[in-house]
Amino acid sequence: MVKRYSFDPFINTGAVVREVPLSSSEPKPFSLSNGVFSLHMDEHMRIYGLGESIRGINKRGWIYESWCSDDPFHTEEKRSLYGAHNFLLFDGEERFGAFFDIPGRITFDLGYTDSDTVVITPERFALDLYIITGESLKAIVSEFRTLIGKSYLPPMWAMGYGQSRWGYVTEADIRRCADAYRDARIPLDMLYLDIDYMDSFKDFTVNSERFPDLGAFSAEMKERGIRLIPIIDAAVKKESGYDVYDEGHREGYFCKDEQGEDFVVGVWPGMSVLPDFLNPQASRWFGMKYKRLTDLGIEGFWNDMNEPALFYSEKGLNNAYKEIKELDSKRLDALSFFGVRDTLVRLQNAEDDYKSFYHETPEGRVRHYDVHNLYGYRMTESAYNALCELRGEPPLLFSRASYIGAHRCGGVWTGDNHSWWSHILQSLQQMPGLNMCGFLYSGSDIGGFNGNCTRDLLIRWMSFALFTPLMRNHAAFGTRSQEAFAFGDTEVFRHIIELRYRLIPYLYRSLKEAVERDEMYFRPLVFDYEDDEIAATVEDQLMVGDRLMIAPVYRQNAAARHIYLPEPMTQIRMHEGDISTEELNEGWHYVSVPLGDVVFYTKSPLELAKPARNVGELNFDDTETVGS
Numbered sequence: 001m002v003k004r005y006s007f008d009p010f011i012n013t014g015a016v017v018r019e020v021p022l023s024s025s026e027p028k029p030f031s032l033s034n035g036v037f038s039l040h041m042d043e044h045m046r047i048y049g050l051g052e053s054i055r056g057i058n059k060r061g062w063i064y065e066s067w068c069s070d071d072p073f074h075t076e077e078k079r080s081l082y083g084a085h086n087f088l089l090f091d092g093e094e095r096f097g098a099f100f101d102i103p104g105r106i107t108f109d110l111g112y113t114d115s116d117t118v119v120i121t122p123e124r125f126a127l128d129l130y131i132i133t134g135e136s137l138k139a140i141v142s143e144f145r146t147l148i149g150k151s152y153l154p155p156m157w158a159m160g161y162g163q164s165r166w167g168y169v170t171e172a173d174i175r176r177c178a179d180a181y182r183d184a185r186i187p188l189d190m191l192y193l194d195i196d197y198m199d200s201f202k203d204f205t206v207n208s209e210r211f212p213d214l215g216a217f218s219a220e221m222k223e224r225g226i227r228l229i230p231i232i233d234a235a236v237k238k239e240s241g242y243d244v245y246d247e248g249h250r251e252g253y254f255c256k257d258e259q260g261e262d263f264v265v266g267v268w269p270g271m272s273v274l275p276d277f278l279n280p281q282a283s284r285w286f287g288m289k290y291k292r293l294t295d296l297g298i299e300g301f302w303n304d305m306n307e308p309a310l311f312y313s314e315k316g317l318n319n320a321y322k323e324i325k326e327l328d329s330k331r332l333d334a335l336s337f338f339g340v341r342d343t344l345v346r347l348q349n350a351e352d353d354y355k356s357f358y359h360e361t362p363e364g365r366v367r368h369y370d371v372h373n374l375y376g377y378r379m380t381e382s383a384y385n386a387l388c389e390l391r392g393e394p395p396l397l398f399s400r401a402s403y404i405g406a407h408r409c410g411g412v413w414t415g416d417n418h419s420w421w422s423h424i425l426q427s428l429q430q431m432p433g434l435n436m437c438g439f440l441y442s443g444s445d446i447g448g449f450n451g452n453c454t455r456d457l458l459i460r461w462m463s464f465a466l467f468t469p470l471m472r473n474h475a476a477f478g479t480r481s482q483e484a485f486a487f488g489d490t491e492v493f494r495h496i497i498e499l500r501y502r503l504i505p506y507l508y509r510s511l512k513e514a515v516e517r518d519e520m521y522f523r524p525l526v527f528d529y530e531d532d533e534i535a536a537t538v539e540d541q542l543m544v545g546d547r548l549m550i551a552p553v554y555r556q557n558a559a560a561r562h563i564y565l566p567e568p569m570t571q572i573r574m575h576e577g578d579i580s581t582e583e584l585n586e587g588w589h590y591v592s593v594p595l596g597d598v599v600f601y602t603k604s605p606l607e608l609a610k611p612a613r614n615v616g617e618l619n620f621d622d623t624e625t626v627g628s
């Protein structure tokens with residue numbers, strides 16, 4: 001059951017698709033005073049949800065803030081990442097879900113300040129609150145999901161493995177990568193194009209020296225079973241003569257400052273402007289620009305920098321110049337040096353900039369700051385609507401920033417993680433939260449984005465990520481190569497990636513069913529075994545689809561780990577491409593998992609396809625059954 005409480009919302013966020021009558025009762029079990037929702041927690045209460053956020057599956061004990069942020073350091077003390085997913089599931093003596101539908105900042109203190117108390121503080125008291133009850137954790141999630149509408153389902157080929165790297169600059173770089181995968185006989189379905197394919201980082205342009213004929217190149221790759229997936233950034237280069245800028249400027253489709261002038265920010269293309277994705281005309285206009293790339297045979301995109309990320313604004317930069325000039329006249333001491341340094345650092349994603357521009361929405365003019373968390377969502381929606389219209393079917397599409405609602409239009413990747421062991425576990429722990437909020441097609445940058453990857457890290461990361469719907473290896477500019485062929489011996493990677501393809505019949509069916517039935521693809525164990533007190537504390541295993549359980553190794557040098565089975569299961573082991581099984585009883589086991597073996601568990605027989613070079617070549621009818 002869903003109850004809705006309304007507290008002066010000034011904009012329809014679009015998150016909710018079902019009409020829910022207003023409830024006049026108190027928003028129980030919260031108590032509300034002075035614009036703050038609070039709740040006393042019993043000793044055993046656990047809290048799930050909050051989508052893409054850091055720390056454990058059970059969120060109790062930390063403080064979170066929804067504020068879509070371009071922050072490439074996903075360390076434990078952070079409160080926000082790229083998404084704003086304000087759904088929580090409280091599991092104590094009282095069991096209920098709560099969705100705080102608010103486009104701006106909101107803080108969730110989940111027993112951080114006072115370990116027995118939840119304190120939820122919307123910065124501006126303008127929101128809808130939905131309280132959701134149901135028979136089980138799963139039922140509450142499903143009820144919530146029917147409220148927010150069906151999740152995005154990508155085309156089947158998007159279940160293939162993808163290789164990406166910020167640093168493939170030319171057609172030759174991409175072809176070399178494709179060839180290396182072919183030569184190593186490692187399956188591959190997608191190669192990603194990062195910002196360097198563009199002409200001066202201008203959206204919807206192609207650098208003609210680097211890619212003389214993208215249409216022909218994309219056809220050549222497709223012939224080989226590989227799709228090219230270009231990036232699109234949110235901001236548009238401010239340059240007269242660049243038609244996207246000229247048109248948008250003329251039509252008033254960019255966000256405006258206080259005086260009604262286009263608000264100018266610095267991002268990759270240099271001085272840039274921000275499409276007003278909250279203005280339906282502007283959104284449609286921008287979305288239709290993807291046609292330039294679909295006309296070249298492109299079938300999928302990733303949307304980046306849509307928090308929106310701002311390196312600086314024209315306004316902020318001018319203020320900083322002034323400060324530096326003043327300093328010039330003083331004698332430079334350490335404190336003024338640090339002052340100036342901080343001024344420059346603070347230019348990035350500055351709160352003052354987010355307060356300095358406006359959107360034209362159907363509800364009137366709104367300040368960006370108050371609706372900040374909707375921007376990435378609306379960019380994804382812009383692309384999704386246009387691409388569905390242009391293609392007659394959904395594209396491959398995923399985004400960095402998001403709000404609930406965007407789950408209907410695309411997936412998400414979890415942004416700029418690091419080549420750190422802790423980020424394998426972090427990624428695992430993010431998946432169920434994302435799934436609760438409807439983001440099913442998701443995954444992390446395999447091998448880690450920032451920092452240098454090592455062979456063992458990549459093997460372990462992939463052995464987990466082969467279960468994530470979005471399976472993409474991606475790395476930052478200037479980092480060490482981390483493709484599956486980069487570490488000399490390719491066999492070990494070929495076996496792992498082949499296992500992914502062998503599992504696609506099961507994984508894609510699980511994804512599709514999760515979409516159709518408003519369910520989760522990844523679940524914490526406790527969702528399936530509610531009365532099992534041990535299952536409720538397991539933070540490094542997940543259920544995948546209706547019958548699999550995974551328990552990956554994510555520690556450096558570990559060659560074995562403890563796993564917990566809530567019921568007897570068949571252990572499936574892939575060793576050098578061969579599959580073997582073993583029946584295990586319920587309870588704890590210490591399982592040997594040498595580097596390169598993939599070990600997982602099934603409750604009932606599982607079908608495995610034969611390996612294939614790409615999804616198109618997979619034979620869904622030729623499967624073998626393993627497990628009992």
Ligand code: MIG
Pocket residue numbers: 165166194195231304305400415416449474475476
């Ligand atoms: O400021 O396009 O998260 O995946 O490779 C960095 C370059 C911009 C951030 C994305 C990352 C991408 C990178 N982008």
